[in-house]
Structure formats: C-alpha cells, structure tokens
Amino acid sequence: MTEVIKLLAVIAVMIFLIRKKWNLEYVILLASLLIGVFFGLGPVQIGKNFILALIDPSTLRLMGIIVLVYILSGVLRKVESLKDLTNSLQQLFKDYRLILAFIPALLGLIPMPAGAMFSAPMVKEIGDRIGLTPEEDTFVNYWFRHVWEFSWPLFPGIILFASLLKVEIQEVILIQFPLTIIAVIIGFIWEYKNLRKNVALINKKDILFNLKKLFLGIWPILLIIFLVLGAKIDLLPSLAIVIFSLFFLNINRLNLKTLNEIIRNDVDLGVVILIAGIMIFQRMLQVSGGIEIIPEVFAQLGVHPYVVLFSIPFFVGMMTGITVAAIGVGLPVLLPIIIQGEANMYYAMLTFTGCFVGMMISPMHLCLVVTQNYFKADMGKIYKIAIPALIIISLSALVLVIIRA
Secondary structure, eight states, X not given: OHHHHHHHHHHHHHHHHHHTTOOHHHHHHHXXXXXXXXXXXXXXHHHHHHXXXXXXXXXXXXXXXXXXXXXXXXXXXXXXXXXXXXXXXXXXXXXHHHHHHHHHHHHTTSOOTTTHHHHHHHHHHXXXXXXXXXXXXXXXXXXXXXXXXXXXXXXXXXXXXXXXXXXXXXXXXXXHHHHHXXXXXXXXXXXXXXXXXXXXXXXXXXXXXXXXXXXXXHHHHHHHHIIIIISOOOHHXXXXXXXXXXXXXXXXXXXXXXXXXXXXXXXXXHHXXXXXXXXXXXHHHHHHOGGGGHHHHHHHHTOOHHHHHHHHHHHHHHHHOOHHHHHHHHHHHHHXXXXXXXXXXXXXXXXXXXXXXXXXXXXXXXXXXHXXXXXXXXXXXXXXHHHHHHHHHHHHHHHHHHHHO
C-alpha cells in the first residue's frame, strides 16, 4: 500500500503543476525524478536510467517518427496538397452534409497541433451558407476531425500506444478500427437527424478534373496506408519514402532551404521532449518496482478492472487535453493489468477509449478551445451535443471488451 501512496503523491504533484500551467514535458520529467527519489534510487541509478531510456532504440524510433510526421505536415502545406483536396471535395459532393464531414475528416488524417482550426474556415463557409448555428459548426468540425484517433497510424498517440504495449501498430489498428467506424456512424446519424437537406448542383463536365485534383491532394496519404498496412513496411521508413517522393515530384518548389524552414517552423520540439519524457517515465516506473503492486491493490479494494482501465486515462486526458499525455501517463501504470503473459488488446482498447473521451471533453484540448472560439459557440451547448456521442463510444468499447476479452 505504501508504494501506491507514493505513486498517488507523484500523480498529485503532476496534477498540481499542470493546473499551474507548467509545460507538460517538464512535468513528466520531474515526475520521473520524483519516482526515483520516492522509491529509494540513488542519483547515479536515476541518471543511468534516464540515459538508458533516451538511447533505447524504441525511444529513438518513436522520436524519429514524430519528427517526420511534423515534416510531412509542413511539406503537404507547402505544396498545397490539402488545398487541392478540399477544393475538389466541394465540387464533387452534392449534399453539403457529406462535405461538412469529409473536410475535417480528411484533414484530420494530417496530425497537427490545434488541427481542427485548419478546417474550421471551410466548415464555416459552408455552415454560413446553409444557416447552421455556431455549435453545429463546431461539433461537426471537432467530431469528424477526431474520428481517426483510434486507428490512424500517423497519430502520435497511436504510435506511442503501440510502442508502450510492444506490439505492431497494425495490431492496434485491427482491434480499434471498429471504434473509428462507430464514431463516423455517430457523426453521420447526428448530421442527418439535425441538419436539413440542401442539395447543390454539380457540373458533370468538371468531375474528372476534380477527381484528378482529389487524387493529387490525397495520394501521399494513400501511399502511407499502402506502405504501412499493405506492404508491411515500418512507419519510420514509410514516412521517409513519402517525404522524399514529395520533394522529388516538387523539385521546383521544395529544396533544402524549404526543408530547413519546415523543420524550424513545423516540428514541435516540446512534443519531441514530451515523448522522451514519457519513455523515461515508463522506465522509472518499471525499475522502481512499485507499479507491480497496483493490480493487487485494486483487486483487494474490489474495483473492477474495466473501471480502472477506463477511469485513470480518462482523468489524465481530461486534465491535459492531449492524447499522448493521457497514454504516456495512464498506460504505463495500467500495463500490469493489460499485459499478463501477452497484451490483452481489448483491455488496451478500453484504456485508449478512456484517453479519447477524457481528451474530447477537456477544456485544455486545443482543437476544442480554438474552434469554439473561432465559431463563437457556447461551450455548454457543445457539451450537450458531444457528451451523448462520447457515451455511445464508451459503451461500444465496453461491449467489445465484454464480448471479445
């Protein structure tokens, strides 16, 4: 029980510092240090484990992937692939509700901080034309932006999730993809129930032209899907191949100077440090030995494992508004429950769902804050729309665990 009290003390310090607006990467590093101190590790042992965590191949691979994802986002912005993609969609779909869903969903395939803001102006343009309320605009933009969160291999949260579980990312996608489908269905049901039909005319002469523009905008994303899921190539070299292809095909617009600008302006160093901190945090939890007693304590208290698996990441996600943080802080603590011989991927899915739901309702979540501010929407009314949808997602995950685990 003493070990649990020590861990709770560390978590309490983290909560306090997060509320004091400390940068999360520094909070994680301090928490790792506190774990070492509380569990009696000397300065040499703490320093050694910090270094071993940093030079671990899985840490270096993870940091490399995150950097390449940011570079890819910057390159796509430079070559205006996303602009071609959205322009073509507006010309190809008759029902504006499909466009409202597809624009944030397709742009949601590109991870970027406060990414929902990127699609917000396009959603607003369509919403204003049809007469949607600010809350309706916000929900559609926010919801469909995040439907891929469970299964898209470029999201840092999924990458970290698979790394901490020590499983292939394809295995995570296979298990969690049904939740992406459920999220899409929920979004469409809400749209078709609450938004009136308004069909636009399409110029059939321009269909081939717009299909070509759509392909030009989306081919880098399709290539990543093929390389990772079809050809079974690791995500790190797959990203490098796509980035190199973009540079080769746009040699007149992209050069080393452009790459330097993208690295300087688009790569979020704070997130890279956060990833390193999370891997250090995980190692310190392991070497401290205190984490191994957590499942026994919850069993003695009579708390059902499903409640524990969902609630811990939920509260971390709600506090931080960042999927990576919720996974990085919550998952290592829960690994003794999830991994017993081998990883129970349905238990892991329930943990990820807790992260997702907490993050989606968090007032710390940048996507929610910036889009709510952009549309001048009432936060209470947004929650009234979003919370029932998130309850359905949570219950769906629980049903899948009960059936399959």
